[in-house]
Amino acid sequence: MQQLQVTDLHVEFGGLRAVDGLTFNVEEGEILCLLGPNGAGKSTTLDLICGKTQPTGGSIRLNGTEISQMLEFHRARLGIGRKFQVPSVYKDLTVAENLSVAISKRPGIWSALSRFALSDVREAGAILERVDLSSKSNELAGNLSHGETQWLEIAMLIAQDSKVILMDEPTAGMTIQETERTAEIFRSLSASHTLIVVEHDMSFVRTVADRIIVMNRGAMLAEGSIEEIESNEDVKTAYLGH
Amino acid sequence: MTSKFHYDLIALVIFAIVIAFGVPALMNYDGFELNTFARYLALAIASMALALSWGTAGLLNLGQAATFGMGSYAMAMHLKLRASDGLPDFMGWNNVSELPLIWVPFESLAFTLLAGLLIPAFIGGLTAVFMFRARIAGVFVAIITLAFLVAFQLLVINQQGMTGGQNGLTGLAQLSLPGWTVDPYSTGFYYLVAGCLTVALAIGVYLTHSKFGLILRAIREDADRTRFFGYNVATYQTAIFCLSAALAGWAGMLYTMVLEFASPTYMGVSFSLAIVIWCAVGGRESVIAAALGAIIVNMLEGRLSDVFVEGWHLMLGVIFVLVVMFMPRGIYGVITETAKRLHHPKRRHRKTDLQSSSTKQLETGQES
Ligand SMILES: Nc1ncnc2c1ncn2[C@@H]1O[C@H](COP(=O)(O)OP(=O)(O)OP(=O)(O)O)[C@@H](O)[C@H]1O
Ligand SMILES: [Mg+2]
Numbered sequence: 001m002q003q004l005q006v007t008d009l010h011v012e013f014g015g016l017r018a019v020d021g022l023t024f025n026v027e028e029g030e031i032l033c034l035l036g037p038n039g040a041g042k043s044t045t046l047d048l049i050c051g052k053t054q055p056t057g058g059s060i061r062l063n064g065t066e067i068s069q070m071l072e073f074h075r076a077r078l079g080i081g082r083k084f085q086v087p088s089v090y091k092d093l094t095v096a097e098n099l100s101v102a103i104s105k106r107p108g109i110w111s112a113l114s115r116f117a118l119s120d121v122r123e124a125g126a127i128l129e130r131v132d133l134s135s136k137s138n139e140l141a142g143n144l145s146h147g148e149t150q151w152l153e154i155a156m157l158i159a160q161d162s163k164v165i166l167m168d169e170p171t172a173g174m175t176i177q178e179t180e181r182t183a184e185i186f187r188s189l190s191a192s193h194t195l196i197v198v199e200h201d202m203s204f205v206r207t208v209a210d211r212i213i214v215m216n217r218g219a220m221l222a223e224g225s226i227e228e229i230e231s232n233e234d235v236k237t238a239y240l241g242h
Numbered sequence: 243m244t245s246k247f248h249y250d251l252i253a254l255v256i257f258a259i260v261i262a263f264g265v266p267a268l269m270n271y272d273g274f275e276l277n278t279f280a281r282y283l284a285l286a287i288a289s290m291a292l293a294l295s296w297g298t299a300g301l302l303n304l305g306q307a308a309t310f311g312m313g314s315y316a317m318a319m320h321l322k323l324r325a326s327d328g329l330p331d332f333m334g335w336n337n338v339s340e341l342p343l344i345w346v347p348f349e350s351l352a353f354t355l356l357a358g359l360l361i362p363a364f365i366g367g368l369t370a371v372f373m374f375r376a377r378i379a380g381v382f383v384a385i386i387t388l389a390f391l392v393a394f395q396l397l398v399i400n401q402q403g404m405t406g407g408q409n410g411l412t413g414l415a416q417l418s419l420p421g422w423t424v425d426p427y428s429t430g431f432y433y434l435v436a437g438c439l440t441v442a443l444a445i446g447v448y449l450t451h452s453k454f455g456l457i458l459r460a461i462r463e464d465a466d467r468t469r470f471f472g473y474n475v476a477t478y479q480t481a482i483f484c485l486s487a488a489l490a491g492w493a494g495m496l497y498t499m500v501l502e503f504a505s506p507t508y509m510g511v512s513f514s515l516a517i518v519i520w521c522a523v524g525g526r527e528s529v530i531a532a533a534l535g536a537i538i539v540n541m542l543e544g545r546l547s548d549v550f551v552e553g554w555h556l557m558l559g560v561i562f563v564l565v566v567m568f569m570p571r572g573i574y575g576v577i578t579e580t581a582k583r584l585h586h587p588k589r590r591h592r593k594t595d596l597q598s599s600s601t602k603q604l605e606t607g608q609e610s
Contacts, residue, residue, distance in 0.1 A: 073472050
């Protein structure tokens with residue numbers, strides 16, 4: 001089933017066409033990797049899907065529902081989760097508190113008023129274990145290393161449990177072992193989630209991607225499996241041309 | 243729950259015991275002194291209410307005095323009607339011949355008590371909806387609430403026939419509850435105010451440790467990030483504004499009972515800024531600390547303003563500047579940081595390391 005349908009998407013920033021007529025679909029349970037040189041419009045594409053940026057044209061459908069004009073928190077409630085390129089966790093909150101914020105199946109104030117700050121986290125202890133942060137659950141997120149911060153945000157997205165998860169450069173700053181571990185986590189996530197992953201690390205992409213889209217100057221340059229992409233002449237020139 | 247919650251509960255219990263037993267004993271149950279202290283306790287409610295919106299949610303409400311004033315006038319209107327045969331005296335002096343419609347329901351005590359909470363909550367909520375739907379944040383919240391305060395005070399002063407204008411509402415009756423006429427110089431009244439403060443603090447402690455309080459802290463740090471988790475940030479901000487306004491209204495009602503009059507100076511800019519100072523001195527992150535801040539500053543004011551009649555406001559300003567510069571988290575910050583240092587003497591050392599490069603962070607992380 002097509003979970004996400006992006007059709008003829010456009011956005012301009014003062015004359016710069018950051019995304020220019022982009023069309024693609026994502027299947028349920030698929031891991032789609034977005035590649036492309038710096039400034040290709042990968043992060044902007046994710047911004048448009050999650051509602052951080054409003055498109056100047058085109059349509060975005062989630063399970064058939066048009067979401068491109070919705071406010072970001074409505075899209076989140078419908079099942080879009082986002083990890084940002086610059087790790088965005090709450091530095092003044094502890095690891096456990098960060099996770100509790102992310103557990104947002106009931107985002108209304110009445111539900112929030114009727115439970116303690118960490119009531120939900122106890123059920124989610126396994127998630128911290130998975131990213132090796134259980135020993136730091138009372139640590140302020142601001143005291144974590146860069147790699148740990150990346151993992152905390154990944155843990156938050158697992159806890160948020162969105163249908164469609166948008167990951168912007170999740171392995172940046174991670175060691176090789178950490179990257180491998182992340183690939184494993186992503187593969188297991190794809191059993192019940194759909195992922196769009198922006199990534200520069202080709203060995204990571206090789207392990208996780210079901211399909212790859214290469215972007216250049218806001219448009220799609222190539223689409224296909226890893227072998228198809230690696231042998232594509234246009235892709236080679238786009239990367240070398242930069 | 244968390245250890246922080248335990249500490250707050252212990253602090254609340256100690257605080258309640260001190261104001262219930264310690265303070266009255268220290269004052270030899272003297273009616274006049276207890277009345278003075280009850281005044282501080284009423285102001286402490288206004289201060290802890292500000293801590294909820296400013297400390298927890300990061301919304302600096304400079305219009306706190308407006309909602310305080312609404313509560314204060316609600317109570318004063320009721321007590322004025324109780325003190326008058328028919329039309330309140332000042333209305334006659336202003337050529338008002340018939341009781342204005344909005345005064346009529348204040349004959350009822352139940353209505354008055356509800357109005358003293360709900361009118362501030364409603365007005366606070368209205369301002370909040372207007373601001374937060376438009377995603378106004380930061381210093382603009384302070385400017386808008388300050389502008390609202392100034393406009394509201396002007397309105398109250400100008401409607402002389404209805405509000406007593408510059409003179410406020412004086413010559414009030416004592417509140418009569420079923421079976422109890424509340425004398426503001428009695429021990430019973432002191433306990434009424436102390437009880438109200440304790441309940442308000444318990445509500446505040448629960449709110450800050452609930453998931454609601456957690457989401458507010460998340461919003462304070464990064465409102466946009468919080469929206470991407472599906473939270474309607476404007477609703478949360480509006481809710482805490484309403485709650486804070488209702489608590490301020492509650493404080494205002496008690497304040498009128500303590501002083502036995504209501505004055506438009508309660509809605510003044512300098513009073514509103516004073517609340518900010520109490521809250522900052524105590525520590526805006528904790529409702530108990532903010533309440534303490536109000537009590538401490540007002541006790542100082544009580545002692546020092548007799549001695550330095552002219553200089554007191556200057557001194558208050560200097561205290562504020564010093565607090566902002568040297569203890570930005572207030573007394574609360576000093577206490578928690580000291581406690582942390584005693585618990586983990588090595589912590590300081592690690593913190594400085596964390597400021598260096600990220601590779602260094604990894605190394606120190608493995609060391610410890
Ligand atoms: N809010 C904005 N305002 C103006 N220009 C923007 C904005 N966001 C992105 N851009 C521009 O749009 C283009 C695409 O940026 P984008 O961040 O999507 O690239 P990217 O593919 O994610 O690159 P990278 O690999 O460096 O992260 C860039 O030229 C960028 O400067
Ligand atoms: Mg990017």
